[in-house]
Amino acid sequence: VIPGWFSEISPMWPGEAHSLKMEKILFQGKSDYQNVMVFQSSTYGKVLVLDGVIQLTERDECAYQEMITHLPLCSIPNPKKVLVIGGGDGGVLREVARHASVEKIDICEIDKMVVDVSKQFFPDIAVGFEDPRVTLTVGDGVAFLKDVPEGTYDAVIVDSSDPIGPAQELFEKPFFASVAKALRPGGVVCTQAESIWLHMHIIEDIVANCRQIFKGSVNYAWTTVPTYPSGMIGFMLCSTEGPLVDFKHPVNPLSENDSQQSRPLKFYNSEV
Numbered sequence: 610v611i612p613g614w615f616s617e618i619s620p621m622w623p624g625e626a627h628s629l630k631m632e633k634i635l636f637q638g639k640s641d642y643q644n645v646m647v648f649q650s651s652t653y654g655k656v657l658v659l660d661g662v663i664q665l666t667e668r669d670e671c672a673y674q675e676m677i678t679h680l681p682l683c684s685i686p687n688p689k690k691v692l693v694i695g696g697g698d699g700g701v702l703r704e705v706a707r708h709a710s711v712e713k714i715d716i717c718e719i720d721k722m723v724v725d726v727s728k729q730f731f732p733d734i735a736v737g738f739e740d741p742r743v744t745l746t747v748g749d750g751v752a753f754l755k756d757v758p759e760g761t762y763d764a765v766i767v768d769s770s771d772p773i774g775p776a777q778e779l780f781e782k783p784f785f786a787s788v789a790k791a792l793r794p795g796g797v798v799c800t801q802a803e804s805i806w807l808h809m810h811i812i813e814d815i816v817a818n819c820r821q822i823f824k825g826s827v828n829y830a831w832t833t834v835p836t837y838p839s840g841m842i843g844f845m846l847c848s849t850e851g852p853l854v855d856f857k858h859p860v861n862p863l864s865e866n867d868s869q870q871s872r873p874l875k876f877y878n879s880e881v
C-alpha cells in the first residue's frame with residue numbers, strides 16, 4: 610500500500626490492485642451493512658467506496674450507468690414501469706429518467722447511508738432522486754421482489770455491488786427467478802455481471818441459470834470502466850417469454866430531446 614494512495618484490494622481479484630491518488634478523504638462511516646467512504650482523487654474526481662471496493666468515480670460513472678440503463682430500456686418499445694435494485698447513488702435513476710415513456714420508477718436500495726452520502730457529495734448523480742416518478746424503498750432487493758405482483762415491470766435493472774457482502778443473493782438462481790416473475794411477458798432485465806477477465810466462473814453460473822429461467826433471449830454485454838477491476842464490467846441482458854427482444858438491434862433509441870437536455874449523454878449512443 611502506497612501512502613496517500615487508495616488501493617482496491619479484494620479476494621475477488623487476487624494478486625492485483627488498482628490504485629488512485631487521494632487528495633482528501635471526505636467521508637468515512639459504517640452503516641448496518643458496510644463501510645462507506647468518499648474521497649477526492651487527483652484525476653478521477655470524487656470516488657465512492659463500499660467495503661474497500663470502488664462503486665463509482667465522477668469521471669467514468671457515465672460509462673456504467675448509461676450502459677446498464679439504456680441497453681435494456683432502448684431494447685423495448687415504450688418502457689413504462691421500471692424497477693432498480695441497488696443503485697442507491699441515484700445514477701441509474703438519472704438515466705432511466707431520460708426515457709419520456711417511463712411513468713413509474715421504483716428503487717430498492719439496502720443501505721440508506723449510500724443514498725445520503727450520494728446526495729451530500731455527488732449532486733450530479735443523486736439528481737436522479739429528484740424525478741417525481743421515483744419511489745425509494747430502503748430494504749433488501751431480495752425481500753422487495755417477493756412482494757411484487759407477477760408481471761408488474763417492463764424492465765428491472767440490478768445495479769448491485771459484488772457478490773461478497775449484502776449483494777451475494779443478487780447473483781443466485783432464486784433471485785433471477787423472482788426477477789423473471791416480476792417482469793411482464795417480453796420484459797427485460799439487465800444485471801451487473803462482473804468481468805470476463807476475472808470472474809468467468811461467476812459469469813458461467815449466471816449464464817447457465819439465466820438460460821433456464823429466461824425463456825426469451827439471454828445475452829452478455831460489456832463496457833469499459835477504467836476504475837472497475839480489469840477496466841471493464843459486464844451485464845447480463847435477458848428477456849422473458851413473450852414478444853421477442855433483440856438486444857443487438859434496439860428498437861427504442863433515445864430521442865435527440867432525451868439525450869440533449871442540460872445533461873447530455875456522455876457514453877451511450879445508438880452506434881455503441
Ligand code: AAT
Pocket residue numbers: 662663664665674694695696697698700701717718719720723748749750751768769770771774775776777779801837838
Ligand atoms: N451505481 C454504482 C454502482 C454500484 S452500487 C451497488 C449498490 O447496491 C450499493 O449501493 C449497495 O448498497 C447496493 N446493494 C447491495 N446489496 C443489495 C441488496 N441485497 N439489495 C439492495 N441493494 C443492495 C455497483 C458497483 C459495482 C462494483 C464492481 N466491482
